[in-house]
Amino acid sequence: MIRAHEAQAIREAEAPLLAATPTDALMTHAAFAVATAVLEELDRLGARRSGTTVLLLVGGGNNGGDALYAGAYLARRGLQVAAALCTDRPHERGLAAARRARVRTHDVLDAAGRPREELLTVLADRAGVWLDGLTGIGARGALREPLAGIVTALADRRAAMPDEPTVVAVDVPSGIGVDDGTVAGPVLRADVTVTMGAAKPGLLARPAEALAGRLVVVDIGLGLGEAALARLGPADVADLLRPPLPTDHKYTRGVLGLVAGSTTYPGAAVLAAAGALRTGVGMVRYLGPEGPTRLVHERFPEVVAGSGRVQAWAAGSGVDPADEGRAEDVRDALRRALADGLPAVLDAGALALAPERLPATVVLTPHAGELAQLLTERGERTSRADVEAAPLPAARRAAALTGATVLLKGATTVVAAPGGTTLTQADGGPWLATAGTGDVLAGVLGALLAQRAEDLAGGGDPDGALTAELAAAAALLHGRAGTRASAGGPVTALTVADALPGVVADVLASP
Numbered sequence: 001m002i003r004a005h006e007a008q009a010i011r012e013a014e015a016p017l018l019a020a021t022p023t024d025a026l027m028t029h030a031a032f033a034v035a036t037a038v039l040e041e042l043d044r045l046g047a048r049r050s051g052t053t054v055l056l057l058v059g060g061g062n063n064g065g066d067a068l069y070a071g072a073y074l075a076r077r078g079l080q081v082a083a084a085l086c087t088d089r090p091h092e093r094g095l096a097a098a099r100r101a102r103v104r105t106h107d108v109l110d111a112a113g114r115p116r117e118e119l120l121t122v123l124a125d126r127a128g129v130w131l132d133g134l135t136g137i138g139a140r141g142a143l144r145e146p147l148a149g150i151v152t153a154l155a156d157r158r159a160a161m162p163d164e165p166t167v168v169a170v171d172v173p174s175g176i177g178v179d180d181g182t183v184a185g186p187v188l189r190a191d192v193t194v195t196m197g198a199a200k201p202g203l204l205a206r207p208a209e210a211l212a213g214r215l216v217v218v219d220i221g222l223g224l225g226e227a228a229l230a231r232l233g234p235a236d237v238a239d240l241l242r243p244p245l246p247t248d249h250k251y252t253r254g255v256l257g258l259v260a261g262s263t264t265y266p267g268a269a270v271l272a273a274a275g276a277l278r279t280g281v282g283m284v285r286y287l288g289p290e291g292p293t294r295l296v297h298e299r300f301p302e303v304v305a306g307s308g309r310v311q312a313w314a315a316g317s318g319v320d321p322a323d324e325g326r327a328e329d330v331r332d333a334l335r336r337a338l339a340d341g342l343p344a345v346l347d348a349g350a351l352a353l354a355p356e357r358l359p360a361t362v363v364l365t366p367h368a369g370e371l372a373q374l375l376t377e378r379g380e381r382t383s384r385a386d387v388e389a390a391p392l393p394a395a396r397r398a399a400a401l402t403g404a405t406v407l408l409k410g411a412t413t414v415v416a417a418p419g420g421t422t423l424t425q426a427d428g429g430p431w432l433a434t435a436g437t438g439d440v441l442a443g444v445l446g447a448l449l450a451q452r453a454e455d456l457a458g459g460g461d462p463d464g465a466l467t468a469e470l471a472a473a474a475a476l477l478h479g480r481a482g483t484r485a486s487a488g489g490p491v492t493a494l495t496v497a498d499a500l501p502g503v504v505a506d507v508l509a510s511p
């Protein structure tokens with residue numbers, strides 16, 4: 001599991017260490033890790049250390065101090081190091097250490113505090129590695145001048161260079177929303193981000209996540225509390241799955257009630273059923289009109305049609321809320337879930353049919369457009385673009401407004417529980433952006449809720465912490481199934497579902 005902590009929590013955890021250790025001990029530790037990451041990156045690229053020039057981009061805070069100390073290490077290892085001082089107040093001891101190690105320093109601001117673009121360009125062109133130490137967790141909002149202009153000029157330069165430099169960000173790519181993953185102004189896209197103490201939420205949430213490159217987390221010995229955001233790995237998902245026991249029978253493994261598909265969209269029924277069956281449940285009970293039922297049976301004769309006892313519900317995939325008959329089936333399933341205290345997934349058409357408030361064991365699974373509509377219907381005018389610009393805050397807001405757990409689909413999936421648990425998963429590739437994969441996901445999540453119904457039913461998970469982890473687990477299984485089905489090429493929703501048993505087996509075998 002990767003755990004991310006907000007800037008304030010990092011500061012609070014740093015404070016006692018800063019007081020107890022010699023001056024800059026923490027910073028030199030961080031800087032050593034940055035220098036090591038630069039050397040490893042050069043080795044990976046097959047570049048010679050002695051022939052490489054590193055350009056330090058130095059801002060006025062401790063982030064710039066990290067860069068200066070890292071530059072000193074690199075200069076001692078035989079690299080050519082130049083520092084572009086983008087502030088009139090660089091970290092003093094860091095600057096002295098860099099100069100002692102023969103780092104050449106350049107003031108890239110003129111007397112009026114504006115960037116000397118020609119000098120910056122010359123320095124940028126000479127360097128094979130740029131180390132971004134402009135701002136870290138101390139930055140507030142979008143980068144201001146002169147840093148904004150410097151970053152814009154560098155980004156333009158980089159795009160025009162025949163051999164793009166490798167960009168290593170110190171702690172975070174300067175200018176990202178450290179706590180929420182938003183990108184409000186110019187940011188230099190990094191190939192590697194070396195982050196101190198713990199990951200930050202913005203490194204695991206879009207759009208900022210896409211600018212961070214490979215993530216290296218450096219342990220500097222911080223005693224941190226509960227994470228603000230987490231990302232599951234396969235071993236975490238293995239702990240959440242409930243594989244069958246020798247004593248199990250179909251009813252103890254979990255029965256999923258499925259209300260998906262309609263005369264207009266019959267395929268969704270097959271896809272959601274496939275997602276559930278291939279993830280592993282004791283039984284799927286399908287409720288729907290004759291056409292979709294027949295289609296489900298052609299593909300999955302094991303599905304039982306008609307109502308009966310279930311442990312969890314999945315409703316809404318392939319249902320048009322304007323189709324009154326089907327809408328009533330969704331409402332009926334939801335009424336039963338609420339009355340029986342059972343967990344449920346509400347997808348697609350069910351989102352518009354959801355009441356104002358729901359329990360945390362109900363998971364809403366909108367994509368960005370559907371989430372925008374959900375928020376707008378609850379009095380907070382939001383567009384799809386707004387959600388895409390700030391998916392993490394949007395998902396959290398929807399969880400707070402509805403009381404439900406929210407799984408926001410997209411290139412990175414965001415899961416937010418009303419109690420505050422937040423996870424993001426980025427396990428699949430863009431080939432998953434094809435019709436019907438969302439229906440498969442609803443089935444996968446329904447299966448996981450049915451498997452763990454004993455822990456969720458009857459008010460078992462009031463703040464949604466477990467529900468959210470199961471939703472994130474569903475996103476991991478679904479994403480990995482997408483990758484496995486794709487093998488670099490296109491997928492169809494059914495091939496994603498067909499890849500699930502192999503992914504489940506791999507996950508269960510993971511250490």
Ligand SMILES: NC(=O)C1=CN([C@@H]2O[C@H](COP(=O)(O)OP(=O)(O)OC[C@H]3O[C@@H](n4cnc5c(N)ncnc54)[C@H](O)[C@@H]3O)[C@@H](O)[C@H]2O)[C@@H](O)CC1
Nearest residue numbers: 027030060061062063135136137138139140142143144171
């Ligand atoms: N305190 C320490 O000893 C340690 C600090 N660490 C580093 O220190 C960083 C935090 O340092 P600071 O608290 O000094 O803060 P930063 O270095 O992140 O940023 C503060 C500087 O940025 C400027 N600034 C703030 N918002 C801005 C904006 N929107 N546009 C332009 N400039 C802006 C401020 O005026 C100030 O000069 C961490 O990210 C990490 O890299 C690590 O070295 C670990 C140890």
Ligand SMILES: Nc1ncnc2c1ncn2[C@@H]1O[C@H](COP(=O)(O)OP(=O)(O)O)[C@@H](O)[C@H]1O
Nearest residue numbers: 367409410411429430432433435436437438439
């Ligand atoms: N660019 C992307 N990269 C990775 N996964 C994606 C991307 N775009 C969409 N997905 C995933 O594909 C699925 C699409 O679901 P959805 O939009 O509901 O499609 P549909 O309604 O057609 O089934 C979701 O699981 C989503 O997270």
Ligand SMILES: [K+]
Nearest residue numbers: 132135170174
């Ligand atoms: K930085």
